[in-house]
Structure formats: C-alpha cells, structure tokens
Amino acid sequence: RHAAQRLAAAADLESLLEAMLASLREDFDVRHAMVLLLDGGGRKLFTLASCGYEQSGVGSEIPLGEGVIGVAAREGTPIRIAHMTSEYAYGRAIREAVAQGGEADRLETEIPPPGLAESRSQLAVPIGAGRRLLGVLYVESPQDLRFGYDDEDALVTLAAQLGLAINLFRDAAEGAAEPLPAQERRRRVAGPPVTVRHYAENDSVFFGDDYLIKGVAGAILWTLLRDHEAGRSSFANRELRLDPRIRLPDISDNLEARLILLQRRLLERGACVRIEKTGRGRFRLCVERPLQLVDVPAGTRP
Structure with missing residues (x-):
C-alpha cells in the first residue's frame, strides 16, 4: 500500500x-x-x-x-x-x-x-x-x-x-503546450576545448576518448549540441519528437525516458555538458567548456 x-x-x-x-x-x-x-x-x-x-x-x-x-x-x-x-x-x-x-x-x-x-x-x-x-x-x-x-x-x-x-x-x-522562453544569451565558457565526436554509423558520441552513448539517445545529444553551437540553449520535448534529424523509431518511443538516460549518463561520466529541466516538457542544455564538434560520416565505426 x-x-x-x-x-x-x-x-x-x-x-x-x-x-x-x-x-x-x-x-x-x-x-x-x-x-x-x-x-x-x-x-x-x-x-x-x-x-x-x-x-x-x-x-x-x-x-x-x-x-x-x-x-x-x-x-x-x-x-x-x-x-x-x-x-x-x-x-x-x-x-x-x-x-x-x-x-x-x-x-x-x-x-x-x-x-x-x-x-x-x-x-x-x-x-x-x-x-x-x-x-x-x-x-x-x-x-x-x-x-x-x-x-x-x-x-x-x-x-x-x-x-x-x-x-x-x-x-x-x-504534449505540453508551455511556450519556450526567449533564448538566453549563452554564458561564455573558458578552458581547453573538448572534442566531441559523433559517428553517423550508429549515432555513438564520444567526449574525447570517453564513450558516452549511442543510438537514439546519441542522435538526440548530437542534435542538441549542434543547435547549441548555433546559439540555442532551451528546448522542448515536442519539437524533438518532430525533429527529422533524430529519427525516433516509433511514436510510442518514450522521449522523456531518453532524456533522463542522457541526463544521467552525462552526470555519471562527469561530462562538461548537462541537461536541466526548466518546466513541463522543457529543458536547458548547459555547456561548461568550449566544444569542438566532429561529425564522422557513415561507414566509419568507432
């Protein structure tokens, strides 16, 4: 009970x-x-x-x-x-x-x-x-x-x-309808850059030589990092569900669970990136070091 x-x-x-x-x-x-x-x-x-x-x-x-x-x-x-x-x-x-x-x-x-x-x-x-x-x-x-x-x-x-x-x-x-807040000005970060590699073959993501995640969760993380590089920091679950870059396998796939998985893996691995929930169906990507994003084309395995 x-x-x-x-x-x-x-x-x-x-x-x-x-x-x-x-x-x-x-x-x-x-x-x-x-x-x-x-x-x-x-x-x-x-x-x-x-x-x-x-x-x-x-x-x-x-x-x-x-x-x-x-x-x-x-x-x-x-x-x-x-x-x-x-x-x-x-x-x-x-x-x-x-x-x-x-x-x-x-x-x-x-x-x-x-x-x-x-x-x-x-x-x-x-x-x-x-x-x-x-x-x-x-x-x-x-x-x-x-x-x-x-x-x-x-x-x-x-x-x-x-x-x-x-x-x-x-x-x-x-299905949350809460609007996204105005995009915040990104905080400037210092320190040596961290190379983040994404392998299109299986969507695996490495921070330096440290493996983090692959598959759907890897595709989500890479999408967030690319958008962050372009100036974004706030995101909504609904837009990720519809983003063709992620290629979610099925409408029943639990996106919220994937985000929790990513949040915990980033924390466990001590990565310089973290995910913070900011409201129902909304979150923020926080980056604490400069990132150098490297997209490795399909056909190359990690």
Whole structure:
C-alpha cells in the first residue's frame, strides 16, 4: 500500500523511477533492482534506472529474448528463479549467450549491464500499459529463495501501476503546450576545448576518448549540441519528437525516458555538458567548456 501511494504521488517520470526504487529498498527490503524500457524498435531493452550496484549500468542494453529479463519481456510473463550460481551472473550470462549465437553486435558492449556477481534469486516482471509492453522491472538477491509468490504478486501489481504512470507522464511531457522562453544569451565558457565526436554509423558520441552513448539517445545529444553551437540553449520535448534529424523509431518511443538516460549518463561520466529541466516538457542544455564538434560520416565505426 505504501509503495502504491509513493508511485501515485510522483510528479514526473524521473520522480516515478526514484519512488519505485525507494519502495523496493524500504518497503520490500530489495537492495538490487533495475527498471528497463523497451526501445521504439521493439528489439531491445535499455536500463533507465537501477539501485544497489557499484556501476548503475544506465544505458546498457539487453536484447529481447536473452536471459531472464529478455525472456520475461518477450513472453510478457513474470519469471522467478530461486536458486542460482555465480556462473549465471546476469551480465556475463547475457554476453555469453549472445556471443554464442553469433550476434555480439546486438549487445551494447561499451556500457556493461549491472548485476550481482553471486546472484542466487531473480525475479523479472514485465511493465505494460494495456496490451503493450513498455519494459521490465527486475530484482535479484544473493540469497536463495529470496522471492516468493507474494513478492511476485506484489511486483506484478506495482509494475502495472508503473506502466500506466509511464504512459501518462510521456503524454504529459510531449504534449505540453508551455511556450519556450526567449533564448538566453549563452554564458561564455573558458578552458581547453573538448572534442566531441559523433559517428553517423550508429549515432555513438564520444567526449574525447570517453564513450558516452549511442543510438537514439546519441542522435538526440548530437542534435542538441549542434543547435547549441548555433546559439540555442532551451528546448522542448515536442519539437524533438518532430525533429527529422533524430529519427525516433516509433511514436510510442518514450522521449522523456531518453532524456533522463542522457541526463544521467552525462552526470555519471562527469561530462562538461548537462541537461536541466526548466518546466513541463522543457529543458536547458548547459555547456561548461568550449566544444569542438566532429561529425564522422557513415561507414566509419568507432
């Protein structure tokens, strides 16, 4: 009941994710968890939030149908495993399964998925809205028999509430009619320039030699950086949804989730760029160092 009340009190997608993870820790004593969303192409899930791991794994990708998470998503049913050994640690098991299938290029190798080295209990629950899959809620534990039928029932119920709220916040953020403020004069920045490379082959973005992100999120970041170079700093979700440079794969792809992913990756990597929310469906791009943007044409892989 307390967890449901927490989710209902969330004001946006970011606070919804924080409420879900806090409830797992404090109401269910679950210390290791992830929330993954399905990308618009419907072939993989990306980690949007996690707790309890040394590395958050935000931005890591899991192919549909691979491992406990991928199978739960593909079949649309909860999967609960009570006994595990270290050889089934999630990140390693996923990599081995994909590599053996000859499809290693499907897996995001630059951002390892989080996971316990000694995971002995796992529970993956699909997140949906109506009949549409949105993602997966995943929890694990180093204890055998940690999750029972009651835990499964509770998380299925919360995942249903989570799915409805994700849909609601997506529509609210991308349908917001608040006008953009007048473009602010950009603050002059100092220091040695940072080279930012964008590879058109897969929309991967590097700050110097440090990999940041790829795919749709990479295309969004590159678009924002190019517009910032041209003098802009304020943006709206709605205009990004319609921007042909981003090539969002599907109208149902959650743009707000992509922006949260970008915001967290930029913060985790200590990049000189950050995203600040300025209102419903609006945000600001803040740049703290001079940037040298380099667009690498298609056909060249990083």
